[in-house]
Amino acid sequence: MAESLEGLSTMLNDLNSVSQRIGLKMNMDKTKIMFNVHVTPMPVVVGSTKLEVVDEYVYLGQIVRLGKSNFDREVNRRIQLGWAAFGKLRHIFSSDIPQNLKTKLYNQCVLPVMTYGTETWSFTAGRMRKLKVAQRAMERAMLGVSLRDKLRNEDIRSRTRITDIAQRISKLKWQWxxxxxxxxxxxWGRKVLEWQPRTGRRSVGRPPTRWSDDLVRHAGSRWMQVAQDRALWHSLGEAYVQQWTCEGL
Incomplete structure (x- = not known):
């Protein structure tokens, strides 16, 4: 990260030079450049390679974008990845093995794909509902039933006994x-949480949902001070998880 193109170019070329000196090589195909609204886009060259400028890319398993909320797209992406993982195991989920084995396989192989890194997301009821709907569809596929069978969600869950995705996500976020x-x-973790962006006029419309909004609603604006009491934080967390789990049922 740099505040000017000159600084960024110097940093990258220094990294490339030092890497080569000890026998390492930068992968230029995976090295991308993103600019925010404060910088005029211009080519950045490292060695003899012109780096690609992109609007977004996947970094550490999540979509990264500048100046825009990436969570809606990340939710859709995680649902696709979840279905891909489910599809690879569909022959097992549709087999005659005991349901408890299918449940264990789902919780260990599909659910982690859909919830990886979600403790860093800003959640709304709509985003959580999308994930819950996808999970319900997987449960029906696991049981071999469809919406036309008109089974209640509670009945389906009592048969699959898989971990509710909202429960897992909210628990991960509260713990984190x-x-x-x-x-x-x-x-850096706490510094980033307390960071205040540059001053200026915000865009027109409703402000985007912030990561801490649901924490503030549940534990108050001084939630970071509240969290110092581990017993109190744990007890508040149980209610927080229950609220997200029951949302939209």
Missing amino acids: AGHIAQRTDNR
């Missing part, structure tokens, strides 16, 4: 929030 708030090592 407490972990970050309780840190005293001055690492």
Whole structure:
């Protein structure tokens, strides 16, 4: 990250030079450039390679975009990845093996794909509902039933006994929030949470949902101070998880 093209070009070329000196090589095909609205896009050359300029890319398993919310697209992407993982195991899910084995396989192989890194997402009821709908569809496919069978969601869940995706996501986020708030090592996690963006006029319309909005609604604006009491944070977390789990049922 740099505040100017000159600084960015210098950093990348220094990295490339030092890497080659110790026998490493940058992968220029995987090295991309993104600009925000404060920079006029211009070519960036490392060695003899002109780096590609992109609007978004997948980094550490998640879509990264500048100046725009990427969570709606990331939710859709995770649903696609979840179905891909489910499809690879469909022959097992549709077999006659005991349901408890199918449940264990789903929880270990499909659910982690759909929930990886979700503790860093800003969640709305709509985004969570999309994931829950996808999970319900997978459960019906696992049982060999369709919407025309008009089975209640509770009945389906009582048969599959898989972990509710909203429960898993909200639990991961609450635990991560407490972990970050309780840190005293001055690492980046807490600094990023407390970071205030540049001043200026915000865009027209409803402000985007922030990562901490649902935490503030549940634990108050001083939630980071509340999190210092581990017992209290744990008890609040149970209600927080239950709220997200029951949403939209």
